[in-house]
Amino acid sequence: xPSRSLNLxxxxxxxxxxxxxxxxxxxPTVIAVPQFATPQNVSTSAGYxxxxxxxxxxxxxxxxxSSHEFVPLGPENARVYSYPEATAPSFSHWRSTGAKxxxxxxxxxxxxxxxxxxxxxxxxxGGREIARKGFVVTPDEWRRAAHRCSDAVYARLxxxxxxxxxxxxxxxxxxxxxxxxxxxxxxxxxxxxxxxVTAGEATVLTxxxxxxxxxxxxxxxxxxxxxxxxxxxxxxxxxxxxxGTAMSFAPRFSADGKRILFSMAIDGNTDxxxxxxxxxxxxxxxxxxxIDTSPCFSPDGSRxxxxxxxxxxxxxxxxxxxxxxxxxxxxxxxRYASPVWSPDGERIAFTRIAADGMRIGTIxxxxxxxxxxxxxxxxxxxxxxxxxxxxxxxxxDAAGRAALYVVSVDGGAPRLITTxxxxxxxxxxxxxxx
Amino acid sequence: xxxxxxxxxxAMVLGSGATIGSAQVLRLPPxxxxxxxxxxxxxxxxxxxxxxxxxxxxxxxxSDTVYFAGTGFGLDASAQATLTAQARWLLANPxxxxxxxxxxxxxxxRDFALAIGERRANAVRDFLVLLGVPAxxxxxxxxxxxxxxxxxxxxxxxxxxxxxxxVLMR
Numbered sequence: 001x002p003s004r005s006l007n008l009x010x011x012x013x014x015x016x017x018x019x020x021x022x023x024x025x026x027x028p029t030v031i032a033v034p035q036f037a038t039p040q041n042v043s044t045s046a047g048y049x050x051x052x053x054x055x056x057x058x059x060x061x062x063x064x065x066s067s068h069e070f071v072p073l074g075p076e077n078a079r080v081y082s083y084p085e086a087t088a089p090s091f092s093h094w095r096s097t098g099a100k101x102x103x104x105x106x107x108x109x110x111x112x113x114x115x116x117x118x119x120x121x122x123x124x125x126g127g128r129e130i131a132r133k134g135f136v137v138t139p140d141e142w143r144r145a146a147h148r149c150s151d152a153v154y155a156r157l158x159x160x161x162x163x164x165x166x167x168x169x170x171x172x173x174x175x176x177x178x179x180x181x182x183x184x185x186x187x188x189x190x191x192x193x194x195x196x197v198t199a200g201e202a203t204v205l206t207x208x209x210x211x212x213x214x215x216x217x218x219x220x221x222x223x224x225x226x227x228x229x230x231x232x233x234x235x236x237x238x239x240x241x242x243x244g245t246a247m248s249f250a251p252r253f254s255a256d257g258k259r260i261l262f263s264m265a266i267d268g269n270t271d272x273x274x275x276x277x278x279x280x281x282x283x284x285x286x287x288x289x290x291i292d293t294s295p296c297f298s299p300d301g302s303r304x305x306x307x308x309x310x311x312x313x314x315x316x317x318x319x320x321x322x323x324x325x326x327x328x329x330x331x332x333x334x335r336y337a338s339p340v341w342s343p344d345g346e347r348i349a350f351t352r353i354a355a356d357g358m359r360i361g362t363i364x365x366x367x368x369x370x371x372x373x374x375x376x377x378x379x380x381x382x383x384x385x386x387x388x389x390x391x392x393x394x395x396x397d398a399a400g401r402a403a404l405y406v407v408s409v410d411g412g413a414p415r416l417i418t419t420x421x422x423x424x425x426x427x428x429x430x431x432x433x434x
Numbered sequence: 435x436x437x438x439x440x441x442x443x444x445a446m447v448l449g450s451g452a453t454i455g456s457a458q459v460l461r462l463p464p465x466x467x468x469x470x471x472x473x474x475x476x477x478x479x480x481x482x483x484x485x486x487x488x489x490x491x492x493x494x495x496x497s498d499t500v501y502f503a504g505t506g507f508g509l510d511a512s513a514q515a516t517l518t519a520q521a522r523w524l525l526a527n528p529x530x531x532x533x534x535x536x537x538x539x540x541x542x543x544r545d546f547a548l549a550i551g552e553r554r555a556n557a558v559r560d561f562l563v564l565l566g567v568p569a570x571x572x573x574x575x576x577x578x579x580x581x582x583x584x585x586x587x588x589x590x591x592x593x594x595x596x597x598x599x600x601v602l603m604r
Binding site for chain 2: 176177178179180182203205206219221224225226247249250263265267268269270291293294307309313314335337338351353357358378380381396398399400425
C-alpha cells in the first residue's frame with residue numbers, strides 16, 4: 001500500500017512537470033497548518049513557547065498562502081494537537097478536512113535559553129511523514145525558523161527551493177528627488193523585521209546581498225566618487241571593496257558568495273571586473289571601448305551575463321567567467337539592461353528600454369524566447385526570488401516616485417511590496433551556499 | 435583614440451575661424467572679477483566668495499551646463515560654444531578649481547546611468563583640456579541619475595537632465 005501511493009505520487013509529479021510553466025492554471029494544494037505544539041509552556045525572552053508555537057504556524061500558513069500554490073487550513077479553527085502528535089498525527093482527522101498535506105511541529109525551550117523548533121511535513125492520504133527539519137534558534141529568531149520550515153515544505157512539495165527565509169535589501173528614499181536622502185534598508189522576505197543599515201549621510205545605491213543575506217555589497221558616494229563597499233550585517237563592519245579612488249559600481253556576488261563582479265569607469269571607459277569577495281585578486285574581464293556593466297554570474301559561476309553598448313545601443317552579452325567567448329544574446333528592437341541570471345539557471349531577467357518606456361522581461365541564456373512581463377513604463381532592476389518563479393523590481397510612477405513590486409514569471413499583475421518610505425533598487429537574497 | 439579624434443576635430447573647428455582661434459586661446463586677457471570692498475582696518479580684501487565666482491563664471495560662460503542627446507556623450511555646437519567660454523574663464527582664473535559632474539536621465543537604468551554620467555563628465559574634461567585648461571584644475575564625478583535638475587519624465591525633463599555641469603569648488 002505505501003509503495004503504491006509512492007508510485008502514484010511520483011507519476012502525479014511527472015504528469016505535472018510539463019505544466020510547470022503554466023503554474024497558475026494548476027489547482028493549489030490544500031495543506032493543513034495547525035498550531036505547533038510545545039511540551040511545556042514556559043516563558044522566554046520572546047514570550048511563552050505556546051504563543052510562539054501559534055505564531056510559527058501563522059507565519060508558515062502565511063508564507064505558503066503567498067506563493068499562490070497552496071491553500072492553508074489553519075492555524076485558526078484547526079485542531080490543536082498535543083506534543084506527541086507532532087510526530088504521530090491522527091491522519092483520519094486530517095483526511096476529513098480535505099487536506100492533502102499536513103505541517104506539524106513543536107517549540108521546546110532548551111536549558112541554554114534557546115529554542116528547538118521542529119517541523120514535519122506529512123502526506124495525509126498516505127499517512128506518512130515525507131520531510132522534517134529542526135532548528136536551534138534564540139527565542140527572538142523564531143520567525144526565521146518558521147520561514148525555514150516553510151522553505152522545507154515548499155521545496156518538498158513544489159520541487160523547487162523556497163524563498164521564505166530570505167532577505168530583501170533596497171534603497172529607502174526620503175525628501176525631494178534632487179536632494180534625496182537615501183539609506184539602505186533590509187527586511188525579511190515577508191516584509192517583516194525592517195531595519196535601516198546605512199545612516200543616510202552619503203547617497204547609496206544598488207545593495208546586493210551575498211547568498212544567505214548576512215553581507216551586502218553596495219555603491220556609496222561617501223568621499224565623493226561612487227565606489228563599491230561591503231557591509232557585514234552582523235558585525236556592522238563597512239569597508240570599501242577596493243583601495244584607491246577609482247569609480248566602481250554595479251557589484252554582484254557569485255552564487256557561492258566567494259567572488260564579486262563589478263564595473264570600474266576610467267577616463268570615460270567602463271569595463272567589467274571580478275575580484276575575490278574580500279577585494280583581492282582583481283581581474284579585468286572586458287576591454288572593448290564603451291560601457292560594459294551590470295555583470296551577473298550564472299548560478300554555477302561558469303559564465304557572466306552583462307550589458308554593453310559596444311554595438312551602439314545597450315544589449316545583453318554572455319561570456320565565460322574568464323572573459324572569453326563573448327556572445328550577444330539580445331536582438332530585439334530595444335535597449336536591454338541590468339541582466340540577472342535566475343537561480344535555476346534557466347532564464348535571464350532584464351530591463352527593456354524602448355519607445356514605450358522601461359519594462360521587465362526574461363530571455364533564455366542563449367537568447368531564445370524573450371518575454372516582457374510588465375507594462376509599467378518605468379520598471380527597472382529585476383531581482384530573482386530563490387524559487388526562480390518571481391521577480392522583484394522597482395516601478396516608478398509618473399512623478400518619479402519609486403516602489404517595490406513582485407511579478408510572477410508567468411505574468412499577471414505585479415504585487416506591491418509596502419515599504420515605510422519610497423523604495424528603489426531592490427535585491428532578494430538567494431539561499432545560503434551549501 | 436577618442437582623444438585623437440576630438441583633438442583633430444577641435445583643431446578643425448578652431449582653425450576654420452570659429453569664435454576663437456586656437457593660437458589665441460591661451461592669450462586671452464584675464465576676465466576681470468568685480469572689484470571687491472577692502473576689508474576692515476586695512477586688512478587685505480577677502481578672496482571672492484565661491485558664490486561670487488560661480489556667478490561670474492556663469493555670466494561669462496553663458497552657462498555652467500551642457501546637454502546631451504539620447505544615450506550619447508557627443509558635444510554639439512552649442513555645447514562646444516559654452517565649453518569654449520568656460521575654458522576662457524578657467525584659464526583667466528587659474529586658482530579656480532572645477533568639478534565636472536556628469537548626469538543621466540531617468541530613462542536610464544541605474545548602473546548604465548552611472549557609466550554614462552562618467553563618460554559625459556570625461557568628454558567635457560577632455561574638451562576643456564584640449565582648449566588649454568590644465569588637467570590639474572579639473573576633476574570629474576558621475577551622479578548617474580541621482581541628482582536630476584528637473585523632476586518628472588516629460589521629454590523636456592529628460593533632455594534637461596542629460597547633462598554635465600562644471601561646478602566651481604573651494
